[in-house]
Amino acid sequence: MTRAPTPKRALEGARGLLAGLSSVDHRRLGRWHLAFALAMGLWGGLDALFLRTALVTPGPDRWTAETYNAFFTTHGLTMLFLFVLPAIWGFAYAAVPRLIDADDIAFPRLGVWAFWLQVPAALSIRAGTIGGVLGLAGLEPVASGWTLYPPLSVFSSNPAVDAVLVGLLLVAVGTAATASNFVVTVRRHRGIRWLDVDTFTWTVLTSAAMSLVAFPVLAVTVALLLADRALGTAFLLGGGGPLLWQHLFWFFAHPLVYILVLPPMGIVSHVLPRFAGRRLFGRRSSVYSTLAIGVVSFTVWAHHMFVTGMSPSVRTVFMFTTLAVALPSSAKLCTWLVTLWGGSIRHTAPMIASIAAVGFFVVGGVTGVFLAAVPINVRYTGTYYVVAHFHLLLAGFVGLALVAGAYYWFPLLTGRRLEPGLARLHAWLTIVGVAVAFGALLLVGLAQLPRRIATYPAAYAPLQQLATVGAYVIAAGQLVFLLVLGSSLWIGDPADGESADDDPWDLEDGPSHMREWR
Numbered sequence: 235m236t237r238a239p240t241p242k243r244a245l246e247g248a249r250g251l252l253a254g255l256s257s258v259d260h261r262r263l264g265r266w267h268l269a270f271a272l273a274m275g276l277w278g279g280l281d282a283l284f285l286r287t288a289l290v291t292p293g294p295d296r297w298t299a300e301t302y303n304a305f306f307t308t309h310g311l312t313m314l315f316l317f318v319l320p321a322i323w324g325f326a327y328a329a330v331p332r333l334i335d336a337d338d339i340a341f342p343r344l345g346v347w348a349f350w351l352q353v354p355a356a357l358s359i360r361a362g363t364i365g366g367v368l369g370l371a372g373l374e375p376v377a378s379g380w381t382l383y384p385p386l387s388v389f390s391s392n393p394a395v396d397a398v399l400v401g402l403l404l405v406a407v408g409t410a411a412t413a414s415n416f417v418v419t420v421r422r423h424r425g426i427r428w429l430d431v432d433t434f435t436w437t438v439l440t441s442a443a444m445s446l447v448a449f450p451v452l453a454v455t456v457a458l459l460l461a462d463r464a465l466g467t468a469f470l471l472g473g474g475g476p477l478l479w480q481h482l483f484w485f486f487a488h489p490l491v492y493i494l495v496l497p498p499m500g501i502v503s504h505v506l507p508r509f510a511g512r513r514l515f516g517r518r519s520s521v522y523s524t525l526a527i528g529v530v531s532f533t534v535w536a537h538h539m540f541v542t543g544m545s546p547s548v549r550t551v552f553m554f555t556t557l558a559v560a561l562p563s564s565a566k567l568c569t570w571l572v573t574l575w576g577g578s579i580r581h582t583a584p585m586i587a588s589i590a591a592v593g594f595f596v597v598g599g600v601t602g603v604f605l606a607a608v609p610i611n612v613r614y615t616g617t618y619y620v621v622a623h624f625h626l627l628l629a630g631f632v633g634l635a636l637v638a639g640a641y642y643w644f645p646l647l648t649g650r651r652l653e654p655g656l657a658r659l660h661a662w663l664t665i666v667g668v669a670v671a672f673g674a675l676l677l678v679g680l681a682q683l684p685r686r687i688a689t690y691p692a693a694y695a696p697l698q699q700l701a702t703v704g705a706y707v708i709a710a711g712q713l714v715f716l717l718v719l720g721s722s723l724w725i726g727d728p729a730d731g732e733s734a735d736d737d738p739w740d741l742e743d744g745p746s747h748m749r750e751w752r
Contacts, residue, residue: 258346260331260339265647266349267324268640271317274356278312279712281305286671286705292692302688303377308363310380311398314490315405316356318632320349322497323412325639326438328647330416332750333432335425340418344411351408358401362394379686381487384470384479388462396463399456406453413445433514436521437500440528441493447532448489455482477542484535492531492559495627496524498635499566502588505638506570508741509585510577516569523562530559540611549608556606563599567592582739583657587638590665594630598623601676619679622672629708630668637661637715644722645729645738646750653726656718663711671704 258266285305288296297305327345331338339345357364365373376394378387387395420439424431431439458469459479470479507514514520536544536552570592579585601623604610614620637660644652674697679685683694690698729738 258342260327260342260345261647263339263342263345263349264324264326264328267320267327268647270349270352270356271321271324274312274316274320276712277360278309278317279709281309281312283705283709285309286702288688289690289698290702292690292695292698294688297688299688300377301375303379303686304362304375306686307376307378307380308360311359313628314380314494315402316352316359318494318628318636319405319409320352321636322438322441322494325501325636325643326416326497328643329750330435330438331419331423332646333435334420334423336419336423338423339415340423341415345415348408348411348415351404351411355401355404355408358397358404361397361401362392365394381483382459382479384459384462384476387459388471396460399460399463402456403453403460406449406456409445409449413442413449416442417446433503433517433520433524434497434500436524437496437503440524441496444489444493444496444528444531448486448493451482451486455479455486458482477539480539480542481535484538485532488535488538489531491627492527495632496527498591498632498639499524501635501639501642502570502591503566505584505588505642506592507573508642508739509580509582509588510574511579512573512577514569515572516565519565520569523565526562527559530555530562534559537606537611538615540608541615553606553608557603560599560603560606567595567599581658582641583652583654583661584638584642586658586661587634587641587664590661591631591634591638594626594634594668598626598631601626614679614682616684617679617682618675618685619682621685622676622679625672625675626668630672633668634661634664637664642739643750648723649729650722650726651729651738653718653721656714656721660711660714660718663707663714667704667706667708667711669704670707671701674698674701674704 282305284297285302288294288302288305294302327339330336362373362375364370366375372392373394374392376390376392376398378390378395382395382398416438420431420435458467461467462470469475503514503520533555534552536548537556540549540552574589601619605614605620605623641652641657641661644650678694678697678701681694683690
């Protein structure tokens with residue numbers, strides 16, 4: 235006869251559940267982050283598909299302009315804070331302790347609870363969407379843009395705006411906790427010399443240190459906006475208030491771009507030599523360029539504000555600092571190209587994604603250098619040129635670098651081998667889709683079509699439709715990615731040897747064999 239549960243047994247069960255949720259190794263924590271990032275990436279990608287579907291025709295034939303604004307608001311917030319950010323921490327948790335010969339991260343429980351903060355953060359940031367789907371009266375998707383500029387964000391009566399701000403506060407707290415975990419892990423728990431630390435770990439360490447500076451600024455900025463909305467203060471209203479928001483927001487947001495870009499740079503620097511049969515050329519210069527990017531990126535925020543009326547002398551200073559950050563980025567490009575030159579290249583799925591990422595880095599980087607020049611910035615900052623530049627870097631470079639990392643470390647994370655044919659198909663569909671979608675938008679931007687507007691002149695319809703075709707090709711590629719994951723996890727061959735620690739890529743005899751397979 236089954237005994238009825240008692241409060242004591244229920245309490246013991248709850249304690250056991252909490253212990254299971256707060257006591258995990260670094261590899262499992264990495265899997266949690268990557269699974270969360272995948273779910274959020276699919277959700278944010280669906281927003282982008284709705285956006286592109288709306289732009290098939292010049293007029294608002296499918297959704298209202300307000301709905302269109304809501305789509306690009308939630309798309310931006312989701313992809314930046316709920317997809318790319320957890321994804322880079324996921325790869326870092328999975329690989330960094332093994333690469334530095336550490337038993338585990340410094341504070342495992344802190345890492346777990348920082349991860350679980352992302353769940354209420356995601357629900358808060360997407361509260362308007364959830365409310366709209368469920369038909370909750372008064373709770374509608376936020377439509378003020380992902381930058382949340384006042385006074386529009388201050389005067390909006392939509393409670394979902396407050397939910398988004400609370401979600402961003404949770405993201406800031408969780409990211410600061412995660413970043414401190416990595417800084418302490420690399421600083422105090424590594425079992426190797428500083429000179430032997432690999433390039434991927436250096437990029438993670440630099441991004442973590444940058445996060446400890448940038449995300450408290452986000453927390454303070456969001457708190458000011460919440461105070462203006464809830465308490466009736468006027469920090470961001472009146473004389474200079476909206477400009478104060480822009481200064482604080484972009485002081486955080488432009489370093490955020492490099493926080494998100496540096497670990498993918500590290501992945502490319504890690505993967506390329508493995509399948510080129512060579513050591514990374516200029517490893518020390520790659521490390522120094524990582525540190526330089528981390529410092530200089532905090533001096534360039536005002537190039538987002540060249541059209542706000544700042545003095546010519548101030549604009550000139552920020553133009554040169556923005557150009558300066560391109561120098562260490564170019565140094566990384568040189569290390570990748572020289573590493574490939576004369577190498578014995580193996581066209582595995584991680585290598586295909588890495589090489590394509592380098593190509594998109596070139597195009598996205600060059601278009602960004604032009605935006606650093608004040609006259610060009612003033613002309614193109616409000617056009618699709620910025621959309622194309624940003625997505626060539628974020629979707630093209632960062633997205634494909636994350637794909638390379640996912641495929642390269644898949645055996646480490648799961649103990650299974652990939653299905654190579656489907657993996658290469660996914661990589662090629664993503665490459666073609668990104669090139670078509672954002673190449674078309676680059677042409678639209680060069681024609682100075684304004685962005686963030688739900689309608690456009692009919693003459694631009696062919697290029698907009700071509701961009702939509704590219705978006706659907708990207709979506710098809712991600713369906714293949716899900717098929718790769720499913721087939722590899724359920725029917726894929728186990729990694730060679732008794733565990734995932736054995737080298738599944740046959741790199742042991744190569745010049746760039748690394749510790750994660752030892």
